[in-house]
Amino acid sequence: MNTARALADLHSAAEAVWQAVAPGWPGFAVEVLPTIDSTNTELMRRARQGQADPVLLVALEQTAGRGRRGRGWVSEPGASLTFSLGLPLRPASWSGLSLAVGVSLAESLHPEVRLKWPNDLWWQDRKLGGILVETANVGTERLAIIGVGLNVEPPPPLPAEPDAQGVAPMPPVGLQTVAPAAGLSAGGWLVRALPPLVRDLVAFEREGFAPFAARFEARDALRGRAVRLSDGQEGVADGVRADGALWLRGAAGRVAVVQHEVSVRPC
Template sequence: MFASTAPSAPMVALRRALQPGQPISGQSLARSLGVSRTAVWKMLEDLRAWGYRIDAAPRRGYRLVSAPDLPLPWEVAMALPPSLAGLPVHFFPVVGSTNDEARRLAEAGAPAGTVVVADRQTSGRGRRGRTWLSPPGGLYFSVLLRPQLEPRLVALLSLASAVAVTRAVQSAVPGAGARVKWPNDVIAGGRKLAGILAELSADQETVRFAVIGIGINVETPELDPARAGGGLPPIGLRQLGWTQPRAEVLGRVLAALHRLLGGFEPGQLPAAALVAEASSLLAWKGEEVEVRTPFGSWQGRLAGLAGDGALVLERPGGARQSLYAGDVTLREAGGPPAADPGGPGSIERGG
């Protein structure tokens, strides 16, 4: 089963009208939605096919008994602010990769802000070609952006996405202690909660479009025994205290990302404000860390972020060094730095 495109206004209105313990007649629904009673019946059957339990009683009407925890387009629409009404949302129960599907839609002319979300991915991936398992029940989605941005500044899109997830988690679970782990992860309590993968279509001077893939653990995933000895352990939103549906989390992230970028098709990225906010949320700021890159490893105190989103290390002796990619690990006092290989339990966002 597949739900696609921006949810229709009648379906959103129907879903808002259906509340547990509050029966409403078919005639009232038809009148408020501006459709026929036959159309109301068909929409109710569509909801039932998705797993909604809806009771119907003569002279009393319809009553919602339960709704599935699926980020369906109309559920996401209800979680969004009015400024994002009509945002195109494509839902897949199973997809190879939400990033791949978003790229296909981008090539076909889909507008900025188009969202692809899945209950499960079969070919999730992360940075540097790493595989990422995406079991059912997580929150896996991609957002299509069409920014007027130089390719060299694309790292700011990943950073903005990490800030958006962090802000969404902070608003949903204030005591979670969510932080941005540069360059593309979100951690809570020293454990990995989410990861991000940005992919571009660009030439040397301009970005045609960008696809930002975001994966958030909802339940804490089981560790792959082969990797259990390395990397930050995972944690899920449920273990942090989150009890609401996944669509609510997605709505909060999209609203935060839209604010941070100044829109999904911004004329000019508010880089200074974005970097300042990311720096305020940076994990391990002021701590001794190691940054491993394809070109070697560097150790020093994590001083903050440069204006273009680069990580700034204060090296022994006081010299500062800017790094644009790498895996950051916290150095334990008196011991070697912990490994952080990525993969299941150590999320490299599966786009």
């Protein structure tokens, strides 16, 4: 898809998303940006300037997208879907938010999409997308900034070199491979996924992670598998705790691993 068509596709999707979401979120806005360094970075910049209005930023192209632990995510026009959703939320607890987001997206995308704790979307052990959740205090409000990157077209293969823990990267996959019959563009996937995500965020604000626990378990890509943590620990993934922390069974017994401490990959 050429750049002009890809941009028109996102503008059409933005209108459909706004019509679906705005009635429940007064002041909700959708912006389509032809190019930006990072949609999450832009929302953080706005938060520092005191802006906390609900907004969805969709980028045709990201030049310095950010993944978890500083990893990059560069998007090309039409080949991927990259967006950040900024919503002022007041949950009793923020624990498990990235897992709730992952559950919502996986259910919208395809029955076989799984979740690799804490923030990756997988299909048949191949990475389909990632989630980056950040928060910012703006006056008396706390803004949830939820960044999502999804491969739409089949991406080029990654280098085969292992990381510092000796684990090779997961090969990527695109939605055109996962769900070819859907025949959706990046904009079509946005329309499919975004309104349910907003509804699930409302549920998370009201009830926390509890309503999502069973839904996560049904999509858990790691449970029962040998894994290695970024600090070198090894064990078997054993589901998640009530607050979304990963249960790890290892030599020291069953221990909980919280989201910001490690990254996890199958051994």
